[in-house]
Amino acid sequence: MEPLSNKRKVLEVKPLNFLERAYLPAIVGGLSTTMKHFFKKPVTISYPEEKREFSENFRGMHSLKRDEEGRERCTACGLCALSCPAEAITMTAAERQKGEEHLYREEKYAAVYEINMLRCIFCGLCEEACPKEAIYLDGDIVPADYLRKDFIYGKDKLVEAPLNQ
Amino acid sequence: METPQLIFSIVLIVVIFLISLVVAMYSTYAERKVAAFFQDRIGPNRAGPWGILQPLADGGKMFLKEEIIPTNATGFLFIVGPSLAILTACIGSAVIPWGSAIQIGGHTFDLQVTDINVGILYIFGVVSLGVYGIMIGGWASNNKYSLLGAIRAASQNISYEISMGLSIIALLMLTGTLSLKEIAEQQHSWHWNVIRQPLGFLLFLVCAFAETNRSPFDLPECETELVGGYHTEYSSMKLGFYLFAEYINMFISSAVMATLYWGGYNYPGMDWVAAHTGPTVAPIIGVVVLFAKIFFSIFFFMWVRWTIPRFRYDQLMDLGWKILIPLAIANIVLTGVGSTLLTHFGY
Amino acid sequence: MITFYFIAFLSIFFSILVISAKNPVHSILYLILTFFTFTIHYILLNAQFLAIVNFIVYMGAILVLFLYTLMLINLNKDSEPVKPFMVKLAGVVGGGILAVAIASSLKLLGTSNPVLLQNPDLGLVKNLGKVLFDEFLLPFEVSSVLLLSAMVGAVLLATKEKEPKAA
Numbered sequence: 001m002e003p004l005s006n007k008r009k010v011l012e013v014k015p016l017n018f019l020e021r022a023y024l025p026a027i028v029g030g031l032s033t034t035m036k037h038f039f040k041k042p043v044t045i046s047y048p049e050e051k052r053e054f055s056e057n058f059r060g061m062h063s064l065k066r067d068e069e070g071r072e073r074c075t076a077c078g079l080c081a082l083s084c085p086a087e088a089i090t091m092t093a094a095e096r097q098k099g100e101e102h103l104y105r106e107e108k109y110a111a112v113y114e115i116n117m118l119r120c121i122f123c124g125l126c127e128e129a130c131p132k133e134a135i136y137l138d139g140d141i142v143p144a145d146y147l148r149k150d151f152i153y154g155k156d157k158l159v160e161a162p163l164n165q
Numbered sequence: 166m167e168t169p170q171l172i173f174s175i176v177l178i179v180v181i182f183l184i185s186l187v188v189a190m191y192s193t194y195a196e197r198k199v200a201a202f203f204q205d206r207i208g209p210n211r212a213g214p215w216g217i218l219q220p221l222a223d224g225g226k227m228f229l230k231e232e233i234i235p236t237n238a239t240g241f242l243f244i245v246g247p248s249l250a251i252l253t254a255c256i257g258s259a260v261i262p263w264g265s266a267i268q269i270g271g272h273t274f275d276l277q278v279t280d281i282n283v284g285i286l287y288i289f290g291v292v293s294l295g296v297y298g299i300m301i302g303g304w305a306s307n308n309k310y311s312l313l314g315a316i317r318a319a320s321q322n323i324s325y326e327i328s329m330g331l332s333i334i335a336l337l338m339l340t341g342t343l344s345l346k347e348i349a350e351q352q353h354s355w356h357w358n359v360i361r362q363p364l365g366f367l368l369f370l371v372c373a374f375a376e377t378n379r380s381p382f383d384l385p386e387c388e389t390e391l392v393g394g395y396h397t398e399y400s401s402m403k404l405g406f407y408l409f410a411e412y413i414n415m416f417i418s419s420a421v422m423a424t425l426y427w428g429g430y431n432y433p434g435m436d437w438v439a440a441h442t443g444p445t446v447a448p449i450i451g452v453v454v455l456f457a458k459i460f461f462s463i464f465f466f467m468w469v470r471w472t473i474p475r476f477r478y479d480q481l482m483d484l485g486w487k488i489l490i491p492l493a494i495a496n497i498v499l500t501g502v503g504s505t506l507l508t509h510f511g512y
Numbered sequence: 513m514i515t516f517y518f519i520a521f522l523s524i525f526f527s528i529l530v531i532s533a534k535n536p537v538h539s540i541l542y543l544i545l546t547f548f549t550f551t552i553h554y555i556l557l558n559a560q561f562l563a564i565v566n567f568i569v570y571m572g573a574i575l576v577l578f579l580y581t582l583m584l585i586n587l588n589k590d591s592e593p594v595k596p597f598m599v600k601l602a603g604v605v606g607g608g609i610l611a612v613a614i615a616s617s618l619k620l621l622g623t624s625n626p627v628l629l630q631n632p633d634l635g636l637v638k639n640l641g642k643v644l645f646d647e648f649l650l651p652f653e654v655s656s657v658l659l660l661s662a663m664v665g666a667v668l669l670a671t672k673e674k675e676p677k678a679a
Contacts, residue, residue, distance in 0.1 A: 027473060034203045034472045044207045240542075282636055286564040293572025297544070300576065304537060304583050312583060323573060343637055392565045 016138050059122045061139030062115055064159045072159060073134035074108035079134055081128035088119035089126060089162065105133070113158060117142045117151040167280040173274045179256050181278065187414035190220040196412075198465050203471040227405035235398050241306040246302025247399065247406035253295040254413035262346045262419050264430045264452040269442040276448060277400055278431075284345035285333060288421055289326075292376055295414065296322040299378075299385060302407070303395035312396030317478070318385035321375055323487040325382075329372035331493035332365045335500040336425060351430035354436065357428035364496045366426045368489055373422060374484070375416045380470040384478060423455060426503035427462075430455040463483075516556060523549035540579050547571050561637045 019025050047051055054060070065073050076093035094111035096104045103109075126135050145151060178193055194217070196210065201208030209216035237467055264276035281287060303315025333511075339361055340348050352358055359366045375382040384395030396407045423429060430451030439447040476484070526546040531539050533539035547570045554563035 030472045032466065034348060037205055038199075038202045040205050042207045043205050044202070046207065046210070281560060282638075283560050283564045284563075286568060290564055290567040290572055293568055293576075296572075296576055297579075300579055300583070301541070306578075316580060316583060319576050323576055326573070 007089040007155070009069075038117050040115050048106070059124050059127075059137035061117075061142050062111065062126070062135055062137050062158055063155075064110075064155065065136060066080065066160050069105075069160050071101075072109060073102060073105055073132045075108050075109045075132055075134070076110040076113075077108075077131065078128040079131065083125045083129035084120075085123060085125060086119045086121045088116045088121075109156070113155050115153050115164050117156065119152055167366060169272045169273060171434060173215065173272075174278055177263075177276070178259075178278050178316075180279040181263070182255065185258055185413050185416055187305060187410055188416045190224070192412040192415060192463060193223065193408070195463070196219045196470075197464040199464065200471050203468070218252060220270075224405070226400050227445075229399040232403075235307060237307040238398065239307065240299050242305035244403070246298055246305055247403045247410070248298075248412040248491040250295065250298025251406045251413070252418065253291055253298060254410040254449075255477045257291045257414075257417040258286055258420070260287050260345050261417070261424055262349045263455060265350075273444075276452065278344045280344055283343045283345050285337070285348075285425075288345075289330065289333070290501035292329075292418075293322070293326055295376075298407075298410065299395045302399070303385075304399035306395075308398050310392045310397045311395050314385045314387075314391050314397070315392075317387075318378065320393060321378075321382065321424040321481060321485075325372045326488070327483060328368055328489035328493045329376065331490065331497060332368035332372065333425070335365045335493070336362050337494045338497070339501050339504060341494075345424055349424050349431070350430040350433050354431055355428070355433040356425075357431070359428075361498070362426065362496075363493065365500075366422075369422065369426065369494050370491060370495065373418045374466070374469065375468075375481075377418055378411060379415065379466055381473040381475050381482060383475060384481060387475060415419060415463055415466055417460065419459045419466070420455075422462055423458040427458050519549050519552050520557070522583055523553070536582050537579065540575060542574050543578070544571055547575065556637075561640050618675075 046052065046144070067073050076091055078093075081087075081089040081091060091110045092111075092112040093108050096107050096109055122137060124137055127137055142151075177185070197219070198208040198216075200206075209219040212218040234240060259278045260281060261279040262275075264282070266273050267277050268274075299318040300315045303311040303313075303318070305341045325413060335350075337343065338349055339358070342348060342351075348358075374380075378385050384394075385391075386396065388394075391397070396404055399407060430448070432451070432454045435447070435451065438450060444449070521547055526542050526549065529542040530539045546565065551563045551567045551571070554560075554566060633671060657675055
């Protein structure tokens with residue numbers, strides 16, 4: 001067949017000479033290669049104690065942000081849930097009562113906000129969709145757990161800690 | 166046998182038994198660590214500092230696993246298999262001289278359980294018996310893969326026993342005795358047999374790898390072809406016994422290799438040390454030296470395992486029958502001619 | 513003496529089990545045990561070399577090969593050939609004649625003088641080697657020639673002659 005490129009190299013298979021047939025030099029060579037690796041620094045990162053640096057645009061666990069006065073930014077508009085391709089987000093909206101102005105920035109807020117971490121694909125579309133800059137995927141890796149129900153994260157796990165604490 | 170020596174022998178048996186078990190236990194740990202280092206990893210490091218409690222954790226796990234005996238297995242032989250494997254692995258240590266005679270409180274004791282005058286042949290017999298554990302277990306499992314593993318083990322062991330025996334014969338022509346104790350004594354200071362028998366040692370080494378079913382000759386448990394090999398159907402501590410037997414075998418064959426070829430408990434400058442430390446401490450140093458040799462040999466087993474890929478089955482048989490046996494016979498002839506010429510010219 | 517009787521009883525017991533076991537693999541395993549008791553007999557007779565050779569060669573090699581072959585053959589009830597009655601009868605008659613021959617020969621010999629060993633350490637390697645390669649050199653070498661010819665014969669039987677292909 002006509003070669004498509006000129007990169008083809010025809011290898012000439014020679015019969016092995018005595019030293020090659022005896023295998024011992026090859027075995028010794030192999031042993032020295034492994035011995036070199038024996039003294040190399042291990043590449044392992046012992047995970048829970050050591051962590052690999054995340055890249056700048058790493059998307060981890062979600063957090064619901066607060067504004068500079070410590071009020072929740074989310075207004076429960078539902079755009080994140082709508083944009084979510086995995087349908088991982090649900091929420092229930094509620095009206096802000098008198099005296100709760102220091103808690104919620106907008107007049108409407110999310111009374112329940114749940115993300116199913118088993119459904120979430122960490123695409124970041126919720127982040128893009130949010131008009132209030134309330135949700136960011138800037139957290140850690142979502143930890144493992146034993147039960148499916150424990151992967152549905154509510155507001156207790158998602159909302160950022162209050163400012164002055 | 167006098168009473169103190171008898172008591173000492175019993176103590177020695179117990180101690181050696183415990184040592185071989187501990188060495189085998191920590192060989193599993195060492196194997197994992199060594200493998201990790203060869204592959205630029207860390208290895209087990211969770212159980213205890215540096216993971217040194219890992220063997221205990223493994224043992225505990227093995228004991229607590231569910232005991233499964235397949236319905237179609239031959240029940241009694243299914244249990245006999247692993248028991249025989251570990252029994253034959255353990256009894257090999259009886260004739261190995263662990264050190265020269267030691268003096269404690271005015272009595273002189275031999276650091277050897279028994280010095281039978283056919284010591285090498287005893288080791289050889291025990292090794293050849295070792296295959297029964299695998300064969301019986303593999304057959305009793307009533308499983309194709311187990312049976313194939315057992316058959317592979319049998320043919321491999323028989324094939325390599327021949328060249329192993331022939332390589333030992335060349336050694337025996339030089340030593341003129343079958344007693345391991347005398348062989349060890351002949352290699353005083355630096356007169357190690359490996360200097361006189363380099364080819365014989367190489368052949369013995371290859372055969373030792375094959376006899377202990379270690380990589381690159383671990384075809385009886387070749388995962389890619391035979392699932393788990395002869396121990397496919399085994400679980401719990403019965404599997405543990407099979408794995409354990411492999412490591413004890415490795416320990417014993419390392420000890421035999423060290424005694425036959427690497428001078429046993431002898432080391433250069435031992436006379437000077439003996440003169441300066443007295444008849445109690447000097448033998449202990451000898452024992453330490455022997456164990457250093459054994460541990461290096463075990464390390465070498467592991468080093469090879471993580472370097473050389475497994476043979477194909479026909480290559481294994483070719484190597485055994487067409488290369489090792491002729492080489493071993495050539496070695497016998499060379500040894501005979503050499504020693505005759507040397508004595509003729511008066512060396 | 514008690515040890516001897518015990519071991520002798522065991523060897524007879526196991527050898528009976530060899531022929532009475534239904535499963536051929538079991539009967540091989542009993543044969544291994546029988547050979548093991550033989551090894552103990554040799555040790556009792558102070559023939560260490562013979563004991564260990566019996567151990568290595570018979571237990572360690574030959575019986576492994578037996579077991580190996582039997583494991584490869586699928587032996588079960590269906591594949592067992594049904595022997596005709598005449599063969600069974602011939603077997604019984606032959607066995608009976610053999611028993612009579614052995615009994616009569618034993619009776620003819622009577623109680624021979626117990627063999628007195630001049631050297632009780634004859635069974636040790638050194639003495640045995642000296643006797644074998646000195647006094648009995650010729651029979652020893654002849655037997656090795658016999659083994660060699662048997663091996664050549666086996667190889668000859670195993671290699672199939674290439675039939676000339678008729679065109």
